[in-house]
Amino acid sequence: MRLQKPRGTRDFLPDEMERRREIEARMRETVRRFGYREVCTPVFEHLDLFTMKSGEGIIEEMYVFVDKGGRHLTLRPEVTASVVRMFVNEGRNLPKPLRWCYFADCFRYERPQKGRYRQFWQFGIELIGADTAFADAEVVVAADEMLKAAGVTYDLQVGHLAPVKSLIAGLSPDLQRRVMTCLDKRDFGALEESLAGERQGADLVESLTAVAGCRSPDDLFAITGAIPEKDRITEICELLESQKVPYGLNFAIVRGLDYYTGMVFEAFAPNLGAENQILGGGTYRLAHLFGGDDVASCGFAAGFDRIMVSLGEFTTAGRPGAAIVCTPEAGMRGLEVAAAFRAAGIRTETDLMGRSLGAQVTHAAKSADFAVIIGKKECESGLVTLKNLHTGEQRGLALRDAVAEVSGFGDR
RNA sequence: GCCAGGGUGGGGUAGGUGGUUAUCCUAGGGGACUGUGGAUCCCCCGACCCGGGUUCGAAUCUCGGCCCUGGCCCCA
Structure with a gap:
């Protein structure tokens, strides 16, 4: 290529x-x-x-x-x-x-x-x-x-x-960023290393680890104390629970x-x-x-x-489609019939390849749910032959009835 | 930017220790066949990722690139 x-x-x-x-x-x-x-x-x-x-x-x-x-x-x-x-x-x-x-x-x-x-x-x-x-x-x-x-x-x-930020507020901006990266990855080893040289670093590691593991607001505030955002956090959790949102609390999200x-x-x-x-x-x-x-x-x-x-893979429920199948002498009538189907909102295709009737039906079966067959007989009677390509059934119908039947067809 | 495994018709593949016209399935087009042919049979179409090297000769060996798949890094 x-x-x-x-x-x-x-x-x-x-x-x-x-x-x-x-x-x-x-x-x-x-x-x-x-x-x-x-x-x-x-x-x-x-x-x-x-x-x-x-x-x-x-x-x-x-x-x-x-x-x-x-x-x-x-x-x-x-x-x-x-x-x-x-x-x-x-x-x-x-x-x-x-x-x-x-x-x-x-x-x-x-x-x-x-x-x-x-x-x-x-x-x-x-x-x-x-x-x-x-x-x-x-x-x-x-x-x-x-x-x-x-x-x-x-x-x-x-x-x-807020909980993590309140705990690390005393650190340099640079170190704060590093700590948050460690928390995001839940890499507590690296966290300990980053804080090794800090005053009360070990306590901080312990608090941060505990905060990261909190599963309820109560657990959280037992560690952080009454931070200013306490009510907001509590209220968010209450609202999510009242609306039955299936979520997990995770204060290590950065x-x-x-x-x-x-x-x-x-x-x-x-x-x-x-x-x-x-x-x-x-x-x-x-x-x-x-x-x-x-x-x-x-x-x-x-x-x-x-x-x-x-x-992954799935198939969509398509809307029904029709294919007009004509003998050569019925070509004009076929276009009229196609227009009537389209006016009803139905996806309708006509043969553009000059194929034989049989080849048209073969192609129709791959791309449509119904074949609308029009030949000399149909031109004379004014009816159309509607073939359900899933079941193989077919019968002669007035154009309006054929359109109605295709419109009413369910999922493919 | 780094690591691993890959790249053969539209899709899926066989072959590959270098040597006729590169295998098969499928899709697509046509015919048998101008009223049912979604079938059957036949035919056609169509590929070795790109470039350099080794060689009389490379899809095959070698180097580089591009791309694909997954992973690292990053992830607003």
Whole structure:
């Protein structure tokens, strides 16, 4: 093959696109019911948008380029930064809270592996301008409902950054970051090493290890004492329990960067291998970075492709289709009949290859549920012969009755 | 950026200690066959990832690259 698609990209044939659209539709419908409305932002943005959010280090992980005007641009590696920029630019005087969702392809220059591609799709929501436990809980509930609707098997973990941050507040920023990385990986050996030289380092390791293992708010506050976020954390847990969200508490979730401020959560699919996180989210404050007010936000982003990989093979329930099968003299009549079927919303194909009647039926059986056979006899009688290609039954019907029968046909 | 295993028609494969026209299945197109042909039979189409090296001769050996699969790192 002379021309290959770029590394880490994929082509999708119609069968797969139907599966993807099916799952996408279920995810969209879930968040629609919560009031989240779709927004769309540019596929490429100024490089600064992402370096301001995530630091210079991400440049080598992005598709960056200079355009003909000398602008430093990049294909978006995620959508949250764009949505917040959009909010700062034109969302400030909309009634709060804002409930927005998006489904967008993103690009990262990374080594492809299972569930990781260079072009991939994210589905996410952002709830902007509400700073309450009810807001935090809504986003988690929406994520849970959405994954349920998609049909994946997943493990949902919810945490909060405050307990760990309160324990390590006395450390240098650099060491704080290292500690959080260790916690994220649950590498307690490395944690101990990092804190070895610190005053009361051993106590700190013990507290952090205990916090990471907490399974209830009560356990947590027994270790950390009454931190300011105590009521918020307790309330979030109560709300999630009252809404029967199947989650695990995990205060070792770190989610990388500084703009995460409070609740954080992640979902994993157990059948995915190394890249098994299918969703991540939390509360954050980003707008002030882009020149806006310091507005509280909460959201999640789901890895659509990983969800599709996790779901594996399945067939979608297609809508019925018809194939017009004609003898040569009935060609014109065939087009009329096709138009009538299409007017009723039925997918209808006609022969374009000049095939024999038999070959047309053969082809129809691969692509349709019904063959509508029209020859000399049908032209004279005004009827059509409707053949059910699943059962082989066929009979002569008035056109209107044939259309009605195909319309009423159930799942394939 | 690193590690392991791979790359033969559209898909799946056989062969490969260097030597005729590269095997089989499937898909696709056509015919037998202008009223049922989703069948059967026949025919056609179509491949050794790319480049250098060794050689009389490379799909096979060798080096480099590209790509695929999985893992490490990273993961906004």
